[in-house]
Amino acid sequence: MDRLAGGDLGALDLLYEQYGAMAFSIAFRITGDRSAAEDVVQDAFLGAWRNAGRYAGARGSVRTWLLSIVHHRAIDAIRRRRPTVELPDSETSLPDTLTMPDAWGDVELRLDREAVQFALTQISDVQREAIELAYFGGLTQTEIAERTGVPLGTVKGRLRLGLQGLRAALLPLDGGRGGGGG
Amino acid sequence: MAEYTFAGMTCSEAAEQAPAFVLGILSPAESDAVRRHLAECPELHAEMAELNSVVPALFVAVEPVAPPASLKDRIMAAASADLAGRGQAAVPATAPPPSRPTAEQRAADTQRPAWDFGALFRRPVWAALAAVALVAALALGAWNVQLRDQVAGLEAYRTGVVRVLDEAAKPGAQLAVLAGPNAGGPTGLAAVGADGSVAIVMRDLAPTTGTQVYEAWLIAGKEAPVPIGGFAVGGSGSAAFGTAHPALGEGVVVALTLEPAEGAKTPTLPIIALGTAHAQAS
Numbered sequence A: 001m002d003r004l005a006g007g008d009l010g011a012l013d014l015l016y017e018q019y020g021a022m023a024f025s026i027a028f029r030i031t032g033d034r035s036a037a038e039d040v041v042q043d044a045f046l047g048a049w050r051n052a053g054r055y056a057g058a059r060g061s062v063r064t065w066l067l068s069i070v071h072h073r074a075i076d077a078i079r080r081r082r083p084t085v086e087l088p089d090s091e092t093s094l095p096d097t098l099t100m101p102d103a104w105g106d107v108e109l110r111l112d113r114e115a116v117q118f119a120l121t122q123i124s125d126v127q128r129e130a131i132e133l134a135y136f137g138g139l140t141q142t143e144i145a146e147r148t149g150v151p152l153g154t155v156k157g158r159l160r161l162g163l164q165g166l167r168a169a170l171l172p173l174d175g176g177r178g179g180g181g182g
Numbered sequence B: 001m002a003e004y005t006f007a008g009m010t011c012s013e014a015a016e017q018a019p020a021f022v023l024g025i026l027s028p029a030e031s032d033a034v035r036r037h038l039a040e041c042p043e044l045h046a047e048m049a050e051l052n053s054v055v056p057a058l059f060v061a062v063e064p065v066a067p068p069a070s071l072k073d074r075i076m077a078a079a080s081a082d083l084a085g086r087g088q089a090a091v092p093a094t095a096p097p098p099s100r101p102t103a104e105q106r107a108a109d110t111q112r113p114a115w116d117f118g119a120l121f122r123r124p125v126w127a128a129l130a131a132v133a134l135v136a137a138l139a140l141g142a143w144n145v146q147l148r149d150q151v152a153g154l155e156a157y158r159t160g161v162v163r164v165l166d167e168a169a170k171p172g173a174q175l176a177v178l179a180g181p182n183a184g185g186p187t188g189l190a191a192v193g194a195d196g197s198v199a200i201v202m203r204d205l206a207p208t209t210g211t212q213v214y215e216a217w218l219i220a221g222k223e224a225p226v227p228i229g230g231f232a233v234g235g236s237g238s239a240a241f242g243t244a245h246p247a248l249g250e251g252v253v254v255a256l257t258l259e260p261a262e263g264a265k266t267p268t269l270p271i272i273a274l275g276t277a278h279a280q281a282s
Helices: A011-032 A034-057 A062-079 A113-120 A125-135 A141-148 A152-174 B011-023 B028-040 B042-060 B070-086 B103-111 B117-122 B123-140 B153-166
Strands: B174-179 B187-192 B197-203 B213-219 B225-232 B238-244 B253-259 B270-274
Touching: A011 A034, A011 A062, A011 B070, A034 A062, A034 B070, A062 B042, A113 A152, A113 B042, A125 A141, A125 A152, A125 B011, A125 B042, A141 A152, A152 B011, A152 B042, A152 B253, A152 B270, B011 B028, B011 B042, B070 B153, B070 B270, B117 B238, B153 B174, B153 B197, B153 B238, B197 B213, B197 B253, B213 B238
Parallel strands: none
Antiparallel strands: B174 B187, B174 B270, B187 B197, B197 B238, B213 B225, B213 B253, B253 B270
């Protein structure tokens, strides 16, 4: 990351080789459009390129840091199709995971796709739906409430219980390998 | 849990927003309020950390989709252009700093003079280019050139410098040092031959897009600028350009502007770079 912060194009090349495909997959999952996904990934890698110096304050792995930027940019992209949603300034804003206080520890889980997909089956359908609408659909809690026809408080409860349930399902699968790095 | 209010948000309110916060779906104002609350209040950190630990796992669940092969080229080209536009020296890939610099050190780095001969010669990759640059610097008295870690762009630039200096060394030829109004901006050289040939080499130009071109102009005395041709610039930010125009005499000014398309008859301000051509002492 020091190399990236120093303007080393080779470091950027390496970063793309490692995470470009995953970044594109996430961007495509959120935008549903290859062209938009390409723009998101390009924007995200350039964002990482320009803001690599801020990574020093982040606690997660490089992968999580980068993919958080991808997610953030992709959500921005689909929200711009819905002009009623308040938008952050995409040039200056960064995901919250990049700007959290240092005192906030990171307990990142490291799992393969099958394990995560299995864990997703361990929470209720409505909890999974709420998380997916939020995380991959970019819907606000109010929008999720409207979409699913339940009160806002119920949506908040489903998101919380869903995340807690996922964590409970993932921890045994993680086998104690949790921790930042990478 | 103790109840505090920070940034206009109680602990209960912040806790209620915690899942949406880690999922990144709060509005900027809501998100900022939670963030500022967390900065002051440690009560919620453990819960936030637990909820947040799940989020990266969601990335892993995504079905893989292969990106187009061209995407990487696009990103690298854009990063090269970004690097050219930063106006600061980059750390060479082969010599990473021994330790992570602090924010203060990084800030100080950006304020260092761009021209550091000592550092220049500690970098073997620059040796050939440095020799060319030094020749020009001695000939001109002062040549403020920034050397950066864009090998591709520098190679093109080096080749262009050699060509311009060769042209400037011909009898009756003049040499101009081109620079923008701001330190760290585009720099380059132009040779104006006695036969009317003009050779220009530039670096640190912002890449052109669409139909944009950099137009070169000759300005003799108080005469109107004369367009002598345009060129596009890619991601490297470097360009070498050759053209010809009937000689306009000693002391002609060579200038560059960025035009929306080829064929400009009058320059679009601001002038990107300019310099006055002078005959070289034999």
